[in-house]
Amino acid sequence: MAVLLAALSLLLAAPASHAGASHALRDTVVRDTVRRDTVRRDTLARRAAADRARLDTVPSFPEVTVTAPPAVLAGGRRRTALSAEDMEAAGAQSVADLLEARTGFFVRHYGAGGLATASLRGTSSQQTLFLLDGQRLADPQTGQVDLSLLPTALLQSASVSHGAASARHGSGAFGGVVRLRTLPATQALRYRAVGEASAWGERAGSMVLRGGGEHLAGLVAGEWSGSDGDFPYDADARSATPGRRSGAGRHRRTLVGKARYQRGAHDALAMVWLADAERGLPGRINTSPSRARQWDRHARLQLRDRWAQPWGQLQLSARAQSTWRRYRDPAPTNPTARTDDTTRTRTLTFAAQAQTQAGSADLTGGLELGLDRARTRGGVQRKRAAGFLDATFQFGRGAVHPALRLDALASGGGPSSVALSPRLAANFQPTSYDALRLKASVGRSFRAPTFSERFREPGGTPDLRPESGWSADAALAWRVDHGRWSAQAEATAFAMRMTDRIVWQPTYVGAGVQVWRPRNVGTVATRGLELSAQGEWALADGAALSGGFLFTHTRTEDRSNPVAPAFGHQLPHRPEQQLKLNVGAAVALGSGRLRAGLNGRLVGPRYVTTDESDAQPAYQVVDARLRYARDIGPLRVGLGAWLENATAEDYQIVRFYPMPPRHLRLRLTIETDS
Numbered sequence: 001m002a003v004l005l006a007a008l009s010l011l012l013a014a015p016a017s018h019a020g021a022s023h024a025l026r027d028t029v030v031r032d033t034v035r036r037d038t039v040r041r042d043t044l045a046r047r048a049a050a051d052r053a054r055l056d057t058v059p060s061f062p063e064v065t066v067t068a069p070p071a072v073l074a075g076g077r078r079r080t081a082l083s084a085e086d087m088e089a090a091g092a093q094s095v096a097d098l099l100e101a102r103t104g105f106f107v108r109h110y111g112a113g114g115l116a117t118a119s120l121r122g123t124s125s126q127q128t129l130f131l132l133d134g135q136r137l138a139d140p141q142t143g144q145v146d147l148s149l150l151p152t153a154l155l156q157s158a159s160v161s162h163g164a165a166s167a168r169h170g171s172g173a174f175g176g177v178v179r180l181r182t183l184p185a186t187q188a189l190r191y192r193a194v195g196e197a198s199a200w201g202e203r204a205g206s207m208v209l210r211g212g213g214e215h216l217a218g219l220v221a222g223e224w225s226g227s228d229g230d231f232p233y234d235a236d237a238r239s240a241t242p243g244r245r246s247g248a249g250r251h252r253r254t255l256v257g258k259a260r261y262q263r264g265a266h267d268a269l270a271m272v273w274l275a276d277a278e279r280g281l282p283g284r285i286n287t288s289p290s291r292a293r294q295w296d297r298h299a300r301l302q303l304r305d306r307w308a309q310p311w312g313q314l315q316l317s318a319r320a321q322s323t324w325r326r327y328r329d330p331a332p333t334n335p336t337a338r339t340d341d342t343t344r345t346r347t348l349t350f351a352a353q354a355q356t357q358a359g360s361a362d363l364t365g366g367l368e369l370g371l372d373r374a375r376t377r378g379g380v381q382r383k384r385a386a387g388f389l390d391a392t393f394q395f396g397r398g399a400v401h402p403a404l405r406l407d408a409l410a411s412g413g414g415p416s417s418v419a420l421s422p423r424l425a426a427n428f429q430p431t432s433y434d435a436l437r438l439k440a441s442v443g444r445s446f447r448a449p450t451f452s453e454r455f456r457e458p459g460g461t462p463d464l465r466p467e468s469g470w471s472a473d474a475a476l477a478w479r480v481d482h483g484r485w486s487a488q489a490e491a492t493a494f495a496m497r498m499t500d501r502i503v504w505q506p507t508y509v510g511a512g513v514q515v516w517r518p519r520n521v522g523t524v525a526t527r528g529l530e531l532s533a534q535g536e537w538a539l540a541d542g543a544a545l546s547g548g549f550l551f552t553h554t555r556t557e558d559r560s561n562p563v564a565p566a567f568g569h570q571l572p573h574r575p576e577q578q579l580k581l582n583v584g585a586a587v588a589l590g591s592g593r594l595r596a597g598l599n600g601r602l603v604g605p606r607y608v609t610t611d612e613s614d615a616q617p618a619y620q621v622v623d624a625r626l627r628y629a630r631d632i633g634p635l636r637v638g639l640g641a642w643l644e645n646a647t648a649e650d651y652q653i654v655r656f657y658p659m660p661p662r663h664l665r666l667r668l669t670i671e672t673d674s
Contacts, residue, residue: 076425592630
């Protein structure tokens, strides 16, 4: 804390009369306040008519800047683009924080620092796909991604595509796709250092170093965070008496390395991502204190080469992932419940992809081969093969995007399966007014069973079928850029029906012996509405205002058995309504820039029973932020403060797992002025 206060003194005391610093600062203020200037807006608007569909079907390669229309107008589906500035404004330390604050995701936190999984459009955490620079993040053992283990400090941007995406990405893309991009390697020498401090022993830091030569660019980045996690909590009479959380200490370390080589027609990239985390899992507050701990280790490697060809572009890639997880619960009060379990999985994927243009059509096709292995039942594996074709056809004021993918999966000890995933999307400009779009899509998605669902001991069911279903959506999108202000809005209606849903049910395997097993018994019908708006207004004297909201209504009903009590009711642990708000202001203050804002979210009740007889109450959380930054010589120095849970809300996202009360977090940033 003393270091952060000293840095603030340095910011305020630094001389502002240096001509070079003042000139650079004026350029910075202009860039910040008029970064969406009229010229750029008009250019994007003119190009939108010809390029509006390109973003939805052409893959987004890391470190490549593509001029395209605003995301709200592009393609045939709702798409949310999140920049580094959005991450900063949200105060996001992890991907879980970012999605929770700025997207339609509902994030389930099992307490601060515990498992964090996400649900989009009423799907489960296994039914939305997460990609890191194009690489799948889900563990084939569980099919889940723990978003609390993904720091935003090493990310450049993120985007969320809503709706069926198996036609492009295969298994696990019912709700949509989240694409995370890491920081790019650069030839120019740049560095960035960040330090954070907060309540209950929380501290974090990251450092990024980038640089290279004529043909080679590199990056080395690391992130570390830790916390005692022993915050006090209040709870209602049904949950537990007030107390103090203990045994929730955690540590997280991440290291990223990149090398990019560009020469002639070749653009090659090698990337490695190493992560290690340890945390305590204190369990529910209505039970005896737990000393359980979990260790997670991840290693990800990616190699790819892209060749420019006379006819288009060819890309070859290889991706590997290794995960190691250990869960240990000594259970001193019940020795028979002691647990010490370790899982290991490995995945390997080879892919070839070609992109070309034929007349007014853009075509992208590819092949994938993969192998997944897990140390379950002495070792099981799954072989994967897939081929896909995407196309974009322009016509007058509109475009259509057909896509088709065929997946074949073969598991040792289980049946083989083949999945055909078509999709058709459209984008149409109904009038000569270029800022308005009608968008629609329909597609089929599937999810292959995980290793745990097929081979868990005890309880796995080897002959499970993949979950499958159809979804459709229609949207009206609008964006306008007018001088000093800009605004955009989108309204989307969607529906989905899923069959062969995998549900874990109790099964008697002997006299008085019960085992939980997964079965293909579920049918789910989902319908909903997504409304969003965002605006920015550049005022005089270097000031700017911004604000927006996102509202989602999602009804996800069990349609499996008409005579069951759950029939026609909302699936547990999924809110029907969410409302998220953000407002911000920026102003030139002396020779620096001051930014302030509020983020708020209101989440409706979540049923904890299948017949809607009991629910976790709604909650509302408000976070406030304040950040001051200025250039000092060749450096840009910033100090930020985030007041999290500013209204001191006592809430639980998952029952019996309290979330932290009001607390202050400080962040110091030192970086080269890019």
